[in-house]
Amino acid sequence: MTVRIRTGSLIRRALFGLLVTGIVLFATFPLYYAVITSFKSGAALFRVDYLPRAIDWQNYIDVFREQPFGRNILNSVVVATTVVAAGLLLSLTAAYALARQRFRGRRLLLLTLLAVTMFPQVAVLSGLFELVRAFGLYNRLSSLGLSYMLFTLPFSVWILTTFLRELPRELEEAAIMDGASPLTILLRVFAPLMGPAVVTTVLLAFIAAWNEFLFALTFTLTSEQRTVPVAIALISGASQHELPWGQIMAASVVVTVPLVLLVLVFQRRIIAGLAAGAVKG
Amino acid sequence: MILVLAVVAGWPLLRTIWFGFTDAHLANPGGAVWVGWDNYLRHEEDAWRGLLADPLWWRAVGNTLVFTLISVSLETLLGLVIALVLNASFALRGWVRAAVLVPWAIPTIVSAQMWSWILNDQFGMLNDLLLRLGMIAEPLAWTADPSLALLSVILVDVWKTTPFMALLILAALQMLPRDCYDAARVDGVGPVRTFFHITLPLISPALLVAVVFRALDALRVFDLIYVLTPNSAQTMSMSVYARQQLVDFQSVGAGSAAATMLFFVVATCIAVFLVAFRGRLEPGANG
Numbered sequence: 214m215t216v217r218i219r220t221g222s223l224i225r226r227a228l229f230g231l232l233v234t235g236i237v238l239f240a241t242f243p244l245y246y247a248v249i250t251s252f253k254s255g256a257a258l259f260r261v262d263y264l265p266r267a268i269d270w271q272n273y274i275d276v277f278r279e280q281p282f283g284r285n286i287l288n289s290v291v292v293a294t295t296v297v298a299a300g301l302l303l304s305l306t307a308a309y310a311l312a313r314q315r316f317r318g319r320r321l322l323l324l325t326l327l328a329v330t331m332f333p334q335v336a337v338l339s340g341l342f343e344l345v346r347a348f349g350l351y352n353r354l355s356s357l358g359l360s361y362m363l364f365t366l367p368f369s370v371w372i373l374t375t376f377l378r379e380l381p382r383e384l385e386e387a388a389i390m391d392g393a394s395p396l397t398i399l400l401r402v403f404a405p406l407m408g409p410a411v412v413t414t415v416l417l418a419f420i421a422a423w424n425e426f427l428f429a430l431t432f433t434l435t436s437e438q439r440t441v442p443v444a445i446a447l448i449s450g451a452s453q454h455e456l457p458w459g460q461i462m463a464a465s466v467v468v469t470v471p472l473v474l475l476v477l478v479f480q481r482r483i484i485a486g487l488a489a490g491a492v493k494g
Numbered sequence: 495m496i497l498v499l500a501v502v503a504g505w506p507l508l509r510t511i512w513f514g515f516t517d518a519h520l521a522n523p524g525g526a527v528w529v530g531w532d533n534y535l536r537h538e539e540d541a542w543r544g545l546l547a548d549p550l551w552w553r554a555v556g557n558t559l560v561f562t563l564i565s566v567s568l569e570t571l572l573g574l575v576i577a578l579v580l581n582a583s584f585a586l587r588g589w590v591r592a593a594v595l596v597p598w599a600i601p602t603i604v605s606a607q608m609w610s611w612i613l614n615d616q617f618g619m620l621n622d623l624l625l626r627l628g629m630i631a632e633p634l635a636w637t638a639d640p641s642l643a644l645l646s647v648i649l650v651d652v653w654k655t656t657p658f659m660a661l662l663i664l665a666a667l668q669m670l671p672r673d674c675y676d677a678a679r680v681d682g683v684g685p686v687r688t689f690f691h692i693t694l695p696l697i698s699p700a701l702l703v704a705v706v707f708r709a710l711d712a713l714r715v716f717d718l719i720y721v722l723t724p725n726s727a728q729t730m731s732m733s734v735y736a737r738q739q740l741v742d743f744q745s746v747g748a749g750s751a752a753a754t755m756l757f758f759v760v761a762t763c764i765a766v767f768l769v770a771f772r773g774r775l776e777p778g779a780n781g
Contacts, residue, residue: 229579229582229584232575232579233579233584233590236576236579236590236593236594237590237593237594239653240593240594240596240597240653240657241593241596243597243605243608243609243612243653244596244600244608246608246611246612246619247608247611250611258617259616259617260617261617261618261619261622263619303498324768327768328761328764328768329503331707331710331711331760331764332503332714332757332760333713333714333733333753333756333757333760334714334716334733335714335716335732335733335736335737335753335756336507336510336753336754336756336757336760337503337506337507337510338506338510338736338737338740338749338753339506339509339510339513339740339746339749339750339753340505340506340507340508340509340510340513341506342740342746343506343509344505344506344509362498363503366498420599423601424601424602424603426602426603426716426717426720427716427717427733427737430720431737431741441601442601442602442603442604442717443603445603445604445607446603446606446607446717446720446721458611458614458617461607461611462607462608462611465604465607465608468601468604469599469600469601469604472599472600472601473596473599473600475599476595476596476598476599477592477595477599480591480592480595483595484661484664484665487658487661487662487665
């Protein structure tokens with residue numbers, strides 16, 4: 214009897230272990246494969262290897278020398294940072310109003326925000342394109358800075374509002390009693406408490422802006438103005454029909470590794486943010 | 495905030511809808527002339543023309559719906575399995591959760607490129623693996639073969655977004671009260687029945703919200719398809735169709751009409767969803 218139970222649980226544990234291994238392999242294998250491909254060049258590139266054989270940095274050198282990839286990374290950093298900074302300022306003040314002040318249409322405004330989060334970007338493409346042209350921003354990074362507000366603002370406001378509502382009202386009442394203005398309350402009372410929510414919002418907004426493709430593809434023309442996703446999508450080699458796979462993989466690894474590390478370091482905050490954005494929403 | 499949103503969302507949306515009724519051209523959208531419903535449907539030289547008579551558009555609609563339906567179902571199922579695994583306690587659990595998050599962290603474009611290399615018909619790893627295992631007799635053109643292309647797109651999307659599902663479901667699982675499970679164990683209820691009678695009903699509201707979010711996201715799919723299977727009618731989604739009309743064919747009118755249609759499809763879904771969940775949509779109201 215006891216032996217049977219023990220073998221039963223052993224099998225169950227082995228199956229569970231197998232399932233976990235399968236999940237981990239499925240999740241991480243493509244990145245691993247991209248990394249080992251990026252270290253191969255020449256004929257080795259076209260031979261399938263499951264384990265790394267040699268480490269050759271040539272693709273990494275090439276992608277920065279033959280493509281304006283350094284410039285592309287800089288573009289992405291500039292755009293994403295600007296969007297995050299401007300978006301945070303706007304969404305903090307808006308979230309404060311939505312969470313604390315009572316006014317007509319507050320609920321409607323919140324629902325509109327939620328709806329805009331799920332907006333298909335292509336629906337505003339032609340209108341936005343016209344606007345970008347009219348402002349003279351075509352093929353400039355500022356066109357992206359402006360258009361990314363479309364998707365970063367709504368969810369930033371939503372997450373921050375969710376968080377602000379959970380803070381105790383007494384804090385604010387005490388500050389009002391002491392004669393503090395709404396702005397002082399926001400900056401001196403709430404800002405220090407909101408560290409975690411702000412970190413979450415900044416991370417999610419940064420990732421969204423960093424990854425955006427449709428607007429970046431449409432509003433830029435020259436390769437010097439491209440952001441990282443567009444550059445990686447449109448990398449081309451010496452001839453039209455031969456894609457430089459080694460360089461593509463090297464570029465992919467360069468932009469992915471920092472992002473993966475960032476996400477892993479802040480995984481708890483990100484999960485909390487996603488849950489606030491979706492499960493509660 | 496409202497002003498900025500009005501500039502980047504409200505106004506362009508209205509302009510797009512308006513462009514849908516004009517013959518606007520990309521080079522000179524200002525000189526557009528009102529053409530009524532012509533972009534949608536018109537009778538010309540004994541044939542129906544326009545968006546609603548374009549088989550390619552209906553193909554794109556079909557592709558988008560098939561893509562959304564299959565990929566969201568698979569993601570929900572896999573996400574549920576992964577979430578249940580992560581909810582159990584075992585050694586290295588933190589590491590496994592970190593590994594599961596990796597695909598979510600990778601930009602869509604990058605994952606599309608990584609997978610198009612793995613799926614490459616001549617030098618790809620997947621063909622090599624399947625050949626070695628004897629599961630296929632000759633290499634398959636995963637992204638070029640009309641019967642496989644949509645499947646490939648779904649595979650990559652499932653890979654990319656299952657973590658999102660898994661994490662949302664995990665968050666819901668971790669909020670479940672323990673006493674129900676203790677009671678079930680005392681009563682000798684098996685794990686399968688526990689799952690279907692306790693776990694599933696308790697997490698179903700969260701599950702439903704996650705599914706709706708993913709479905710709305712899948713309906714507007716663009717970048718994955720654009721990179722993985724460029725210029726393929728077999729996988730073209732509604733967003734890809736709209737952008738192709740708009741930028742590649744320079745036809746702002748037709749492209750805007752398609753974009754407007756997509757917008758109303760998504761808007762209808764959002765409206766249904768908002769009405770159905772009206773009571774719960776107050777941020778922070780339900781903790």
